Structures are given as C-alpha cells and as structure tokens.
Amino acid sequence: MSRTIRLAVIPGDGIGPEVVAEAVKVLDAVAPSAGLSIEKTHFSLGATRFLETGDVLTDYDLASISSHDAILLGAVGGVPGDPRLANANIERGLLLKLRFTLDHYVNLRPTTIYPGVASPLSNPGDVDFVVVREGTEGPYVGNGGAIRVGTPHEIANEVSINTAFGVERVVRFAFELAQSRPAKKLTLVHKTNVLTFAGGIWRRLVDTVGAEFPDVAVDYLHVDAATIFLVTDPARFDVIVTDNLFGDILTDLAGAISGGIGLAASGNINPDGAFPSMFEPVHGSAPDIAGKQIADPTAAILSVALLLDHLGVPDVAGTVRDAVTADIATRQADSPRTTSAVGDAIRDAVASSLAR
C-alpha cells in the first residue's frame, strides 16, 4: 500500500526546468521503495510566465499550490537587467510570497564537503553543518517605504520585524535538530552589539529555549565573525541558527566553501504541517547557461533528499545522498557530463542500491 503525495512542481526559469527534470527522475525511481505514490502538478511560474501573461503569482495558483502536500522548485528569475522585468519583482512576488504565505519558518540549508569536491579553501577540514535560517521575519518582511523618491531628499527605510512567536519556534526547531546530531552544538549568529533590539530577542530566546536542552552546547557569534570562521575553521560549526538576512548571506558563503552552490540544497519548511513545505536548490536560474544541458542537477537532487526526510523516509533520503556522494567522487573536471547524464547516473545508482 502506498501513500499518495501530491507534489506541486515549479520548474521556473533558466536552468530550473533542466535540473528539476533530473530531480523528478530520481524521486520517481525511489518512490515505490519509499512507499510513496507521487502525483505531480506542474506550475508554469517565473519570469517566462510573467513575460507571457503579466502574472507573477495569481491567487488561483497560490491556492492551488497550497492544496498540495509538498513543492519542488527549480529556480526563478529572468535575465538580469532585462528591461521588461524592471517592474516585476519575481523574487518578492513569487519566491518570497510562497515562503511567507506558506509559513516556511524554517529554511534548512545543510553544508557538507563531499569527498572529491574541490573547495576554494586549502584546508577546510571535516565540514558538516546545517544552517537553520528563519524564513518569515527579519529584514525580509517587506515592511519598508520611501518618500521623495528620486529627489535629493529621498528617504528609504526597511524595517526588520522580529517576534517572540517567530523567533521562538525556529530556535526550538534548531535546538531539536542539534540534539539529534552527534556534535549537539548550536551557534546563534546575529549582530547583537549593533542591532540591539533584534539581537536582544534572539539572544533571550536562545537562552530560554536552550534551558530545555541542557545537552546542547550553545555559542554565539556576530555575523561578521561568523564569516571569518566559515573560511578559517568551518569544521567548528554544527547547527547555526540565524535570521532571514544573515542566513541568506551565510548559506551562499557556506555553499561557496563547500565547492559551489551547484551542490547546495534547501528546504523551506513549515514544521507544523499546516502548509506544504518547499524544496529547492540554493542556486539561481543562471539564464546564461540555460538550455545547454551543462547545469549541475545535484543541488536539485539533494533537495529531493530533503523532501524525503520531510516525508518521513530518511533511509530513502540517505540512499539518494549516498548515490550523490558516490557520483561526486567519480566526477572529472575535464570531462563534464550533461545535466541528464548526471541525473541518469544517480537514478541508476539509487535504483540498483534499492534493488539490493
């Protein structure tokens, strides 16, 4: 008997459709062993759709996506500087709209340096950490404004909003995650010495919630110092919990030191299950290399592993990760494979490992 999962698939723009095709290939290959029957609905959304119809995300699309069990997203965004997109903000209107409306308060971004991957760091050490980035508050709320725009008297403000409700729940998730990991260590990253109000609420809630997790070691770093450690001693980190903007910055940097955001997966998670969670590679739509079958589908495939974790089949997720790890170890910089050849190889590897 298999469980039916209604999956909303948003391939998006640029390389999105190519990498999502490979992710779906791998998901379809593992679904039967995971006891899952995946029913996919494709949504055509992103810059391409906007240019065709003028819509970024209609209420109808949003309601329809919401009614699914989970979402797989490729990447959205048009060619940078395209004048036809000047008045559309695909990021705020689509990606952030989904994250906020679907209450994705945990943005989960694991970082590992896979054997065989070239890190730009000469001596990265044994890197294996997860950034738990808050997804629904902070400077991302869009609560800003400007007056006298375009004049010498313009004032433009952005408000970072942080609530005890919002911070407590993501901090709790991070502590639970830290407790489940061997190192049991949590690092809060913020800028409490300057952003005293926002920093204060984060610090206090890490203290309060932390009291319930006496076996988790807690530590604090200012965001500027955290970037230093990410390049000088990334192996020191286990679970990092941080706000929406700092999380954005730290996870791109984490992707870079671990050999490129072509390998970085993420889950936008609503742990309460009230809304579908969304899984997506950290990379963007890279329109310059779209359609050439040269994009790396690994991050999209690893996002499927996060989806499988979320669906409660971590062993199958592990099989996908093992196949990815093995595949990465065979890669040769001088003989790259096509996007679909990489997907085929990983699909075949998981299939044969599950058949055993």
Place this chain on the structure above:
Amino acid sequence: MSRTIRLAVIPGDGIGPEVVAEAVKVLDAVAPSAGLSIEKTHFSLGATRFLETGDVLTDYDLASISSHDAILLGAVGGVPGDPRLANANIERGLLLKLRFTLDHYVNLRPTTIYPGVASPLSNPGDVDFVVVREGTEGPYVGNGGAIRVGTPHEIANEVSINTAFGVERVVRFAFELAQSRPAKKLTLVHKTNVLTFAGGIWRRLVDTVGAEFPDVAVDYLHVDAATIFLVTDPARFDVIVTDNLFGDILTDLAGAISGGIGLAASGNINPDGAFPSMFEPVHGSAPDIAGKQIADPTAAILSVALLLDHLGVPDVAGTVRDAVTADIATRQADSPRTTSAVGDAIRDAVASSLAR
C-alpha cells in the same frame, strides 16, 4: 617648517594599548619627514574606563576629541559575557557614537594579500580592492525598538534608514576613488531584490552619480553572491561600495581571505573635514591575548598609513606600507616576535628608508 597635527589617541581595551603603542612609534618616526609635528592627547575610554568610572563617553570627552585634527583608536570592548558590562554597550556608546557624531560617512577598508601571507584560499589570485562602507546610516542608525520585552508577545524592530544625502556622498567618494585607481571599477553590493526600498535608492544613486564618471565600469552584486566571489574570485574586485551592515560583513570576510584581520586597517573618514577622521584596525580588543605582547600590531600600523594618506602625505604613507610589506615577507610562523619587536622592526625600516 612643520605642520602641527593634534592627534587624539584612544588606546582602548585588551590589545588596543599594545598595538597603538607600536603604531605611534611608527608615526613618530615618519612625522618629521612628512613635515608633521604630532601633538598627542591620550583618552582613556572603553570597557576598562567604564568599569572604573561608569562612563562610556562623556559629552566633555566627545567635545574634546572633536577638537582634534584626527583620531587613532586601538580597539574597545571588554571580556565577552562580563556581567558588569551587561548594561553597557561599549560598541554603540563609544565606537558608533564617535562614527556617527563625527559624521564618518566613509569607512574605508582596503584589502591586499601581502606576499608571504598565508590565505585560507588555495588560489586567491592578485587581490587588491577597497571596500567603501557607508558609516552613518543603514541598519546601524539604532532606530529600533521593542515592546512586551521578555514576554511571548514581544516584537522587536530595527529600522534601516537610507537618505539620498547620505548615499549620494559616499557613492561619489567611491567613484572618485575608483577613478583614481588603475582598474577603474566599482561594484555596488546590496540586496536590491529583497530590500527594494533601500536597494532602490542605492541603485538609483549609483546610476546617477556614475553618469558623471563614464570611465569607471560599474557592476552590481547581491550581498550573498558577493560573499561567494570573495572566496572564489576575490581578484575581480577593485572598489566595492555598500551600506553599513553589508560593509561590516564583507570587510571581515575580506580580512579573513587576505590572511587575517590582524592585517586589516580602516579609516573612518569625514571627507568634508568638518570633523576629525578616525583610524583603527578592523580587529577587536581580543582580551584573551591582551598584555602578552603577542598581538600583531600590523593593522594598527597600516591604519597610520591611512592617516598619513588622509593628512595629504601619500608618499610617506607608501613608505610605511613598503616597510610593512617587507616585514611581512620575513615573518616565520614558527618564530613569532613580540608586538613591540614587530613595531621596532617596522619603525627601523621606515627610518632607514626615509634617511636615504
């Protein structure tokens, strides 16, 4: 005939006094050749002073510092977590208070990888860029607040304020700097796709001011992407202009990739000359290694070079930089010298080079 410069010296806490002593040593050695007579006033400020007197920065001190021609600062800040400092914010009350009151709207932070320095990057390339960080606006303004503090209904906000007046002047400074450099390239770093109001004013003013500098090539990166390039291709940067918070983050990362913030100098500059500019190493007070004569005074000495540039004697500043470069090339990780031995060596080198 020599010009008298009244210099306010704030050694500060931790390693501050040790590194400032070496910086002053070098400054005194070059002053006569630079046609300068340096009159120093010492200000005892920082965590130590606060613990003794309860004062962070009195109006009297502030007025007195303001009446000087320039400021040399070591580092301020007590032992992290010291409960006696819980209600003092030395950073906001002293360091940021000086930067804001003295209208230090340009925070200048050059990054070079000196020959012989070990970068954590295996292949950094030829790195030589300057971050022009805005110093008086953005999320640093302290314009935030919180209600229902400590309750489950707490809301804590921070407001980033960006004005055409404030952005235009720092952007103009950055363009002028870029125009004076061989590469003539300026990169704006922001997060315009999310922080649309603050990002909008920065983008527009870079466009407007840029039109007056047709020979400067302009480019834009989101802050997250900028951190990636800082580890994968830092040699691509020439002049970066960015806001107060992004500048804080990028310059610590820049310090790390160039071999440690022990080498990173900064100038908090009021280009109008209405207030004294302030020169300081990027590093903090490092109380754990204070008083042991093991701190590296290089960043403080390079801050003196920035002071000399500011005083209009760039050739003498160059002599200091050359002596530092030569000294760094001789350093051996396994036989470190004391703080004052490093200062002596650099002082002797500049003295003999000026005598020639």
